[in-house]
Amino acid sequence: xxxxxxxxxxxxxxxxxxxxxxxxxxxxxxxxxxxxxxxxxxxxxxxxxxxxxxxxxxxxxxxxxxxxxxxxxxxxxxxxxxxx
Amino acid sequence: xxxxxxxxxxxxxxxxxxxxxxxxxxxxxxxxxxxxxxxxxxxxxxxxxxxxxxxxxxxxxxxxxxxxxxxxxxxxxxxxxxxxxxxxxxxxxxxxxxxxxxxxxxxxxxxxxxxxxxxxxxxxxxxxxxxxxxxxxxxxxxxxxxxxxxxxxxxxxxxxxxxxxxxxxxxxxxxxxxxxxxxxxxxxxxx
Numbered sequence: 612x613x614x615x616x617x618x619x620x621x622x623x624x625x626x627x628x629x630x631x632x633x634x635x636x637x638x639x640x641x642x643x644x645x646x647x648x649x650x651x652x653x654x655x656x657x658x659x660x661x662x663x664x665x666x667x668x669x670x671x672x673x674x675x676x677x678x679x680x681x682x683x684x685x686x687x688x689x690x691x692x693x694x695x
Numbered sequence: 696x697x698x699x700x701x702x703x704x705x706x707x708x709x710x711x712x713x714x715x716x717x718x719x720x721x722x723x724x725x726x727x728x729x730x731x732x733x734x735x736x737x738x739x740x741x742x743x744x745x746x747x748x749x750x751x752x753x754x755x756x757x758x759x760x761x762x763x764x765x766x767x768x769x770x771x772x773x774x775x776x777x778x779x780x781x782x783x784x785x786x787x788x789x790x791x792x793x794x795x796x797x798x799x800x801x802x803x804x805x806x807x808x809x810x811x812x813x814x815x816x817x818x819x820x821x822x823x824x825x826x827x828x829x830x831x832x833x834x835x836x837x838x839x840x841x842x843x844x845x846x847x848x849x850x851x852x853x854x855x856x857x858x859x860x861x862x863x864x865x866x867x868x869x870x871x872x873x874x875x876x877x878x879x880x881x882x883x884x885x886x
Contacts, residue, residue, distance in 0.1 A: 621799025626789045630868035634849060636860075657805040658790075658875075664808050665875045668820045669843035674719035685714050685743055689707060692747055
């Protein structure tokens, strides 16, 4: 993403760079600008932490347990296939 | 993988182990793409049949999970041409533009989500996030489910969904931004 301001970036732009930053796909120049901005901006630092927390909470979502009926149904499908 | 060797040999126990491990994540992936539980379940069952029939063709160049998910995505797409989840309104902004002032700086300070904050106990927040996922446009939901819930790498997600790296990042960015926003709103309400 090309940034408009040569020296610093606005918060509005910084938040749009966060994913590329975490993915490690920012150009070295943009990464330096963003890190410079983050050092001086408590709000955007808080924003980055919130995104990290969001990712962490997502990672804690567990799939529901497989019911024994669903498992049996699949075993039946497997057995039918094997006897074909 | 030892398990796949046993599956090739027709070992039912190996099949059941794989079902226990992957069936629910597969169902979640399918449901992220279509609203119909029936269509999702059928696509997943169909995938399992495809796996036992086609296990000889699995060459191990990708992980088994990626191979499995890729088969599933193709099944869902072909089964669901008329069943696509209705498109939610896509936001083009990571953050509501009203949160910024005319200079593009935050108009109000952002709350720090403290790690020790009870309100952020993952167990308490998972249900809210689950509900929030339902609000996302389908393609965003699928990408964030694969990346942040199932833990696939960006390369794996691109392979499973046949999308470019750039597209994957945009979808992930919008999804994570929206989920953060929803958590933020819920946190403020909980105060």
